[in-house]
Amino acid sequence: MSQWIERPELSAYLARQRWFGQGQEEVAITEVRELEWLSDPSEGLGVRFELVTAGSLFNVPLSYRQTPREDLSYGFIGAGTLDGEVFYVYDALHDPEARGILLQGFAEGADTPSGIEYSRIDGFALESHEDNVLLSAEQSNTSVIVGDSLIKFFRKLAPGRNPDIEIQAALTELGSEEISPLEGWISAGDIDLAMIGVFQRSATDGWDTARTSVRALQDDAVRAREAGGDFAGESERLGETLALVHEQMRQTLPTGSWGPSEVHALVERLTARLDSAVSMQPSVADYADRARDAYASIDSGTPVPVQRVHGDFHLGQTLRTTSGWKIIDFEGEPAQPLLERTRLDSVARDVAGQLRSLDYAAHSVAIVSGIEDTEHINDWVSRNRIAFLRGYGYEQTETAVALLHAYEIDKALYEVVYESNYRPDWVQIPLGALNRLL
Template sequence: MNTPRSGSPSSADHLDRKVFADYLVRTRWFGGKGRSFEVTDIRVLAELPGRLDDSPHVLDHLVEVTYAAAGDEAGRSPDVELYQVPLALYEHPQGRLDHAFIGWWEDPTLGWVHAYDAVHDREAMACLLRSFDAAAAGELPEGPLAFRRLPGHDLDTTAHSTLFSGEQSNSSVAFGEDSLMKLFRKVTPGVNPDIEIHRALTEVGSDHVAALYGWLEVETAANADGIAQPVMQLAMLQQFFRTATDGWDLALASVRGLLGSPELHATDSGGDFAPEATRLGEAVADVHRLLAEHFPTETRGPEATVALAATMSERLDRALAVVPDLAAHADRLRGIFGRVAELGGLQVQRIHGDLHLGQTLRTSKGWKIVDFEGEPAKQLAERTLPDSPWRDVAGMLRSFDYAPRSVEHSQASGESDAELAELRRMRAGEWANRNRNHFIVAYGGDLTVEQRVLLDAYVADKAVYETVYEARNRPGWLSIPLEAIAQIGA
């Protein structure tokens, strides 16, 4: 392998910031669409070290985006984000990569180059995989890019890469049937919770996550005062389950099978999902147990439950301004949240933070939980704070409601037979109740009064959040969380 350019990350003055701004708005993963922004800096991190003579030069970059302050934010510090854009640089145009073309410019070292987003290029991704492989053997030169490896798995460096097209906030690349790389697009200084939790669960041999093989991070220089800065983690490499089925897709298939024969009850359907809900509840419980063993836990006093109840009530107040239909349920919801304030304490630990059926995979060896990044809208420091595991459970219960309701909703829109539509609605409710119950029993058995109070509140709080989301993005689906709210605590 050739020796790459290295050194401390630095601003790339030769790059046209408008070119990168134009590219960002064309991607699926850029979070600033619809907002006024400008690219205020482009930093070259380093060249990937795994290059062969006939490979492109692959340079990793951080693009700094600064958003214009809204009218009511005058005087506040500007909102700044960093996005990772690795570039594959070629001397000549690559027609096969036209869809990933960013621009062409004169590089200080290479001369005129054509630049492409590297995740779309198999040659560039092979370079990255070779770098991970060389890290295991201690063969990489010193540089700001650090490839970290965990022992126990030999990578297949001959595997071709395939970029997943459905990714929204990151970029995922599979290498044959051997491994999967998630490249984080929006990056923040500090340890990424997805890497942190996968590492802990891999090292204790958890059966319910994809094993972590390694990760890529950049070691930033000390600031002007000589204070060391936190690392910035850029990508993770882990076990790949080629034949796995997304939990959401599996649930939808079960629902469609049931609603296709609505004369059958959920217990009679050949696609009954309850056994899977049971196994999934056991998997989530085991992951929570391991997280409690390997990360700090805390018993918080009465002030914690009072604050939690207040936060939920405040979210309801804000939601009422967006979803007036919530007013009919507001007093009952405040009662549900108020009971949390009376609990007198709260057990917290590390949790998933954004758990639903879409964050699970059904493999031939059981259920796997994926994507431990937490809620993307939250700051990194907030996503790593201990929280109640019942928040995760509530997310799964809401997902068990959304799956049948979304199918029933789509079928009802074209159904002229009112009696058949009502029968399907009843069967959708049966499916949701049956699978929620099986999941809960497998997760926690018979719940205590205190556990039920917490769970009801988290479910209601999640549904309130959903009403705002649906009102703003899918008004036709607003009835799904509203119907759930009508049943909670009724």
């Protein structure tokens, strides 16, 4: 272990990062696993992946510089000694030169140290020394644009194939036009560190696109609809896209069927999350009995088809491109264990996630804009729910409807707890959803 790591600087740095996500002022680091050097610190810049155990396992690539750099201050972690020499240590993903070194293994003919593998899909290679740009949005991972590619460095790690790589590799091989094709990935043994795929340069984010539509309705709802400002057509096409991707996943990945015991286990999981939500946020207690009734209404005697699903589907996981909608980020919810993220599930989970996202997109505009009369907001949500479900072709059998209802309730309960803790001004959105659903 490097001598400087024993100091509190890294702990303090982790605590400030959104991708660490623990909400702690102090972080207890129990282990740092240092992978092989990608560049030698004795030559002025040392770069390597370091895997930090702090409750969970985290990917923290570091750069070691012999002189401090003011322009890299955002990613500065601390100063300390390495083999008796003083170095200034930075998060390598905030250091452009270090990022280039982390990426060089994707170049044709590049040598990489033992223990680190750069896998490339046939025909792909990065140009050596190509410029790279760090995306500024703070999320659960850290993304970098390099040429026509986007590389995502996973921050929270787990042994086993990352679902984002597994699913996108299968869909890329199938030739899916509804995703951004996978180009390669970085791994250390059985731990995936990063993945790289095609960058959709002209795309717009689904969340922003939907909210723009809502804002257009504020001024003149009739004129906005006539001018194409209404989002319902896009929602229908997005539903069609998700249905295609689900079908492609069925073709290339495992499928199954839930019988009575598996449906009972689902109801138990949903009920356990309900009980947890009630304990963390008493405001949802009034809905608890009706939520339990909704969960119990899922017919355990009817087989439920299950498959691999997106697992964290919402408007922010979609891109509107000139060739149509594309779905991204198949990692699932990074905070959940890998077993949960790869569990076969009903497509209702993804459909419910999108329905909740449409509701959020519309009502977040109302909150930010101070709109009190939300009649046109509710109308927008209703039209887009109908359009999305129509585009998807969602089944209207009793069991399918009960499943979708249950997953929407489950998602709304999670949202109430989250917003109560982190964004109380928005808690009215999921509370309104619970009133509607229950």
